[in-house]
Amino acid sequence: MTTLPPVSVPEERLDEGPPGRWLGRPTPRLDDEPLLRGSAWFVDDLAPWPGLAEVAIVRAPLAHARLLGVETAAARQMPGVLGVLTGSDLERFLRPLPSVLSEAIPYRPIALDRVRYVGEPVAVVVATDRYRAEDAAEAVELDLDPLPAVPSAHAALDPTLPPLHEGLPNNVASDRTLRYGDPDAAFAQAELVVRARFQQPRSICTPLECFGVLCRTDPVSGDVEAWSNFQGPFSLQVVAAQALGIPPAKLHLRTPEHSGGSFGTKAAVYPLVVLLAACSRALGGRPLKYLEDRREHLMAATAAGERLSEVQAAFSAEGRLLALRLDLVDDVGAYVRAPEPATLYRMHPCLTGAYQVAHLEARCRVVLTNRCPTGLNRGYGGPQLYLALERTMAIAARRLGLDPAELARRNLVPPAAMPYTTASGGRYDSGDYPAVLALALERFDWAGKRARARAARAEGRLVGVGLACVVEPSVSNMGYVDLASPPEVRARRPAKSGNVEGVSLAMLPDGTVQLRTTTTPQGQAHATVLALVVAEALGVDPRQVQVRAGADTAVGPWSISSGNYSSRFAAVAAGAAWQAASALADQLRRLAAQDLGCHPEQVLLADGHARLVDDPERDVPLRRLAGRAHWDPASLPPGVRPGLSLTHHLAIPDLPAPDAQDRANGSATYGFLCDLCEVEVDRGTGRLEILDYLSVHDAGRILHPVLAEGQVHGGLAQGIGMACFEQLAFDPDGQPLSTTFLDYLCPTAPEVPEARTVFVESPSPLTPLGAKGLGEGTTMSAPAALANAVADALEVEEVPFPLTPEALWRVVHGAEG
Amino acid sequence: MKPPPLRLLRPASPTEACALLAEAGDAGRALAGGQSLVPLLNLRLAAPEVLVDLNPLTELATLACGTGALRVGAMVRQRTLERDPLVRRRLPALPAALAHVGHLATRNRGTIGGSLAHADPAAELPLVAVALGATVELLGPKGPREVPAAELATGFLSTCLEPGELLVACTFPLLGPTEGAGFAEAAPRAGDFALAAACCRLGLDPEGRVAAATVAVGALGPTVQVVPEAAQVLLGSPPGPARFAEAGALVGASDRLDPPASLHASPPYRRHLARLVVEEALAEAARAAQAARNGSPSREDRREEEHGA
Amino acid sequence: MTRSIELRVNGTTHRVEVEDRRLLSDCLRHDLGLRGTRVGCEHGVCGACTVRLDGQAVRSCLLFAVQVEGQEIQTVEGLADPEGPLHPLQEAFHRHGALQCGYCTPGFLLTAAQLLDELRAEPNPEPPSEEEIRVLLAGNLCRCTGYGPIVRAVLEQATCAAGADPTEPSGEDRR
Numbered sequence A: 001m002t003t004l005p006p007v008s009v010p011e012e013r014l015d016e017g018p019p020g021r022w023l024g025r026p027t028p029r030l031d032d033e034p035l036l037r038g039s040a041w042f043v044d045d046l047a048p049w050p051g052l053a054e055v056a057i058v059r060a061p062l063a064h065a066r067l068l069g070v071e072t073a074a075a076r077q078m079p080g081v082l083g084v085l086t087g088s089d090l091e092r093f094l095r096p097l098p099s100v101l102s103e104a105i106p107y108r109p110i111a112l113d114r115v116r117y118v119g120e121p122v123a124v125v126v127a128t129d130r131y132r133a134e135d136a137a138e139a140v141e142l143d144l145d146p147l148p149a150v151p152s153a154h155a156a157l158d159p160t161l162p163p164l165h166e167g168l169p170n171n172v173a174s175d176r177t178l179r180y181g182d183p184d185a186a187f188a189q190a191e192l193v194v195r196a197r198f199q200q201p202r203s204i205c206t207p208l209e210c211f212g213v214l215c216r217t218d219p220v221s222g223d224v225e226a227w228s229n230f231q232g233p234f235s236l237q238v239v240a241a242q243a244l245g246i247p248p249a250k251l252h253l254r255t256p257e258h259s260g261g262s263f264g265t266k267a268a269v270y271p272l273v274v275l276l277a278a279c280s281r282a283l284g285g286r287p288l289k290y291l292e293d294r295r296e297h298l299m300a301a302t303a304a305g306e307r308l309s310e311v312q313a314a315f316s317a318e319g320r321l322l323a324l325r326l327d328l329v330d331d332v333g334a335y336v337r338a339p340e341p342a343t344l345y346r347m348h349p350c351l352t353g354a355y356q357v358a359h360l361e362a363r364c365r366v367v368l369t370n371r372c373p374t375g376l377n378r379g380y381g382g383p384q385l386y387l388a389l390e391r392t393m394a395i396a397a398r399r400l401g402l403d404p405a406e407l408a409r410r411n412l413v414p415p416a417a418m419p420y421t422t423a424s425g426g427r428y429d430s431g432d433y434p435a436v437l438a439l440a441l442e443r444f445d446w447a448g449k450r451a452r453a454r455a456a457r458a459e460g461r462l463v464g465v466g467l468a469c470v471v472e473p474s475v476s477n478m479g480y481v482d483l484a485s486p487p488e489v490r491a492r493r494p495a496k497s498g499n500v501e502g503v504s505l506a507m508l509p510d511g512t513v514q515l516r517t518t519t520t521p522q523g524q525a526h527a528t529v530l531a532l533v534v535a536e537a538l539g540v541d542p543r544q545v546q547v548r549a550g551a552d553t554a555v556g557p558w559s560i561s562s563g564n565y566s567s568r569f570a571a572v573a574a575g576a577a578w579q580a581a582s583a584l585a586d587q588l589r590r591l592a593a594q595d596l597g598c599h600p601e602q603v604l605l606a607d608g609h610a611r612l613v614d615d616p617e618r619d620v621p622l623r624r625l626a627g628r629a630h631w632d633p634a635s636l637p638p639g640v641r642p643g644l645s646l647t648h649h650l651a652i653p654d655l656p657a658p659d660a661q662d663r664a665n666g667s668a669t670y671g672f673l674c675d676l677c678e679v680e681v682d683r684g685t686g687r688l689e690i691l692d693y694l695s696v697h698d699a700g701r702i703l704h705p706v707l708a709e710g711q712v713h714g715g716l717a718q719g720i721g722m723a724c725f726e727q728l729a730f731d732p733d734g735q736p737l738s739t740t741f742l743d744y745l746c747p748t749a750p751e752v753p754e755a756r757t758v759f760v761e762s763p764s765p766l767t768p769l770g771a772k773g774l775g776e777g778t779t780m781s782a783p784a785a786l787a788n789a790v791a792d793a794l795e796v797e798e799v800p801f802p803l804t805p806e807a808l809w810r811v812v813h814g815a816e817g
Numbered sequence B: 001m002k003p004p005p006l007r008l009l010r011p012a013s014p015t016e017a018c019a020l021l022a023e024a025g026d027a028g029r030a031l032a033g034g035q036s037l038v039p040l041l042n043l044r045l046a047a048p049e050v051l052v053d054l055n056p057l058t059e060l061a062t063l064a065c066g067t068g069a070l071r072v073g074a075m076v077r078q079r080t081l082e083r084d085p086l087v088r089r090r091l092p093a094l095p096a097a098l099a100h101v102g103h104l105a106t107r108n109r110g111t112i113g114g115s116l117a118h119a120d121p122a123a124e125l126p127l128v129a130v131a132l133g134a135t136v137e138l139l140g141p142k143g144p145r146e147v148p149a150a151e152l153a154t155g156f157l158s159t160c161l162e163p164g165e166l167l168v169a170c171t172f173p174l175l176g177p178t179e180g181a182g183f184a185e186a187a188p189r190a191g192d193f194a195l196a197a198a199c200c201r202l203g204l205d206p207e208g209r210v211a212a213a214t215v216a217v218g219a220l221g222p223t224v225q226v227v228p229e230a231a232q233v234l235l236g237s238p239p240g241p242a243r244f245a246e247a248g249a250l251v252g253a254s255d256r257l258d259p260p261a262s263l264h265a266s267p268p269y270r271r272h273l274a275r276l277v278v279e280e281a282l283a284e285a286a287r288a289a290q291a292a293r294n295g296s297p298s299r300e301d302r303r304e305e306e307h308g309a
Numbered sequence C: 001m002t003r004s005i006e007l008r009v010n011g012t013t014h015r016v017e018v019e020d021r022r023l024l025s026d027c028l029r030h031d032l033g034l035r036g037t038r039v040g041c042e043h044g045v046c047g048a049c050t051v052r053l054d055g056q057a058v059r060s061c062l063l064f065a066v067q068v069e070g071q072e073i074q075t076v077e078g079l080a081d082p083e084g085p086l087h088p089l090q091e092a093f094h095r096h097g098a099l100q101c102g103y104c105t106p107g108f109l110l111t112a113a114q115l116l117d118e119l120r121a122e123p124n125p126e127p128p129s130e131e132e133i134r135v136l137l138a139g140n141l142c143r144c145t146g147y148g149p150i151v152r153a154v155l156e157q158a159t160c161a162a163g164a165d166p167t168e169p170s171g172e173d174r175r
């Protein structure tokens, strides 16, 4: 391993607390070299067992049809084919995957007698290699009797269309109205009521590496061993085991060291683990490998569902936001695949955004469509909420004749109110929202840019500025999804709450530190941050800390909330590592105190040594202490355990299950960001150009400024993609139209502007390091900020979404054409 | 996403390639750069049993500039042509258009002949070839023949190539001393297929009035469309924005167009974009023609001089 | 039908049995064990599979292995000696934070490597502007970084390759 030079100095940070020796500094990533040299192991690189056969999946070509037969005889005869399995072949190995919502919506990883979305698996071809598997997949013939399709959220609300599932009366899987305070009274008093409707199409964060699973079963014990690029939450491991009818301990799930991005999507890998395990069982335990291809991914992997929102906002004459009424319809596709319908409830504690609002009513409907099941996608409910809420605020400002920044300022939760409990039960833990707004306005020159935009418009140019204030929740409360069920139903079930992560930490006899956890990173450099955290606590060089953060459910440590989602890493995983390392440091101090003849509190750990605080010349290398803990346990002082190893689990406090009034603190901690942007719409083509973009972000303590910026910029690029380019489109029969990268447009380098970021740090009082999550904020804010800027540029209240050139051109030129 | 079974044949000469293609009949396809064909194979939207690989045929990869014309072998890579100093000087509209074809890595491999023979109406090369009055050379079992580029495409992704016939070269006439050409397109992102594209040629008389004009557009129908009415309105007066707008409007409204409805643009929007790209291409053509007429070096010349090339 | 071919990759000759239809990307990864070439779409759009063929960046998912016999292929494994220091481009990616998951990285590196070599081959190279770098990289998707650090890393190295000082304002600013 060559020595890598230090990384470049990051952009500016404000209010920075004293950085540690390692934390908060732009040290180089420790995870880069194998990736740069091409030697890193991803799922497609693995061949853990001999005799690995490859799988191709035959998928439904129609969105909705009765499946009358699957003819596999010809396919079985094809060269290299080892087996062709249909739903009926696999039925005896599979139970429906348990659902949060209803038993009446059975979801299996393969269709039995009806297909409900294009791309739903109907048969699995196993062959010596993928080429032959695909040859044979083409030879499988399906006998399908088409049914009318429900291709959109609107259609799902149409009671005349037949239900997707026999056990349901219609396609509304859940319909709850949740009320807090006295919204009716507040609306009655309002001077101004703004009412606005929004529709956001499906999209997908589509990582560059698709899904992959390698799996084998033991024909005797029924144990399943699987490698996949699954990302958690590991509650889904339990779900997968249930679907296979085995105890979770018999489903040994592992992830490779590297995963080519996920952004939530790879939570949806688990049904494929179930499918492959069932196939392996049906084939006597044969090891199988399945790699999803890009077309399968865009057609059938997962998606952020379509969202219909209607917002009513009641304002006083001074622009105080008195109450909100939201009507939200979330399309989850053909099945409610766990953890859905979480998209709809993840933001529930923040439905009032960054504003102080006591009265709230939210109608939340989960609807079924003939499209692939939805799931985690970066932002997860946030972009949907904030587009609706922040657009509504901008419309209100316009009607009130106020600068939108001024309207925001009048309503932001003030610092004195922190910690602030929202109407729906969220507990915003820290932050000075008005100060962040003020800083953002100043840095952006909001007033100046706003005036210049107005002047440019007077000359016929379509220039505008937009603002979005966003509260970014992180570290999900595992119980929030239960809000989808009414309190009386919840009361009958075991409660769920909190969010736990575990770490195992050990110092080897040579002083090397090993840390294991299950955060399944997909590019976020968890190993680097964890090494820095440990190095900080133990006074060692981070390069002496070996981190394994990938999953291995046979080794652990893990918990049902383990994994890489809801931006939980910095708060809970780094926090657990900090606590574990502090405990280990304590052990080392006791050991050293014995050698140095002092009290443990007089020992300082630094530079790989334990030193006497008052006489740093007197020291003992940690290596020696570690050696003693392993080689000479008889010499250990009381309180020091042989082997210098410990496992520690952290649950962030204050995350109870939803209460009987439907109040839930859905996340452990809440960051705040204020995004400002300036755009110009080309009058001729309708094309949107982002002239300037600034994000001021308070995510508590920043553990690593360069990595934090990477998350902010990456999240922004995906927010811009969602706002301007990316859309999973369907025809009226439910056929997906965006199934290649030629049709699903991801922004490329020329489309993503250079954005400015500023970090403000209000440490969270609830997390061990004061850190909050920050990976999703800009994905949540960018669509809203851009839509607001476009509305300003075009001087309209109704803005199409996404902000495609043609859609904007239609606004500019009226409905002609 | 793996290609179906196939045999890849590597002929030693263009004649042998034709023979192999003729023998394979409907089951055979010529493989040039493969930047359009191989995705179709991987997606299993095409399943030829035989691919005749033209890449070994170096004799098809030659570029020759005569007095009046530029002859480009079918296997000349797009990026080679784009970067050729002579082409940049003598026919700058061609590299200007090529810069819009896909991306660096696809232009490195993609060929001129492959793009022409694929006959995608939204592709840049067929449009430029038609607008500049190019001629394509075909070689087949019955010998060679020449076809005007405008007659090559007979419909969406289909050409007049007979079974066993191969496109071996394309010859672009060089522009006259008072002529200029311009290219413009609108696409969703850099490198995407055009939603509307235009390539225009203008010739000026000694008084600086338009004496000859060609207006051609791509991505607005099953094949490249030439719109003579639009060219007509330009004739006889000096080139200028008002005339360009008139020509653009005529193109946008022309019933020669049959713009496809697609995910990223509806027919009316494409017609609107057609106006804009025609105006832009005409403006560029006029600039180039005026520069040529004044004997002042074109932008490309200047650039090269600065580079010391 | 399979045939035996000889491939020259990173200066080493390999003999391998492949079907005619075997994609170069699969051959490199699974037959030769050169896993660093990543596959993101297999229809020529994402750029993850980019390798260099006689110096030119190409999509290995759009080539058949049997087509490239006798040509020199370079993959990410060939950018720098595995035992030695990183290639300056790799080093720049590291310094600028230009990778997160790293899945797109080899494709970006090989695309940029062509650009650097071309600049070095020019008698009087002009350092490319940021805008030009962005367009040159537009055939490679990255879903993690938002491109900024990648563009900065390539711009810095392109500026060096053009013989200019990367700490000076960029080419664009100078114009």
Ligand code: FES
Pocket (backbone or CB within 6 Å): C038, C039, C040, C041, C042, C043, C044, C045, C046, C047, C048, C049, C050, C059, C060, C061, C062
């Ligand atoms: S895998 Fe070859 S371009 Fe995407």
Ligand code: FES
Pocket (backbone or CB within 6 Å): A208, A260, A261, A523, C098, C099, C100, C101, C102, C103, C104, C105, C141, C142, C143, C144, C145
């Ligand atoms: S770093 Fe993950 S795709 Fe680029």
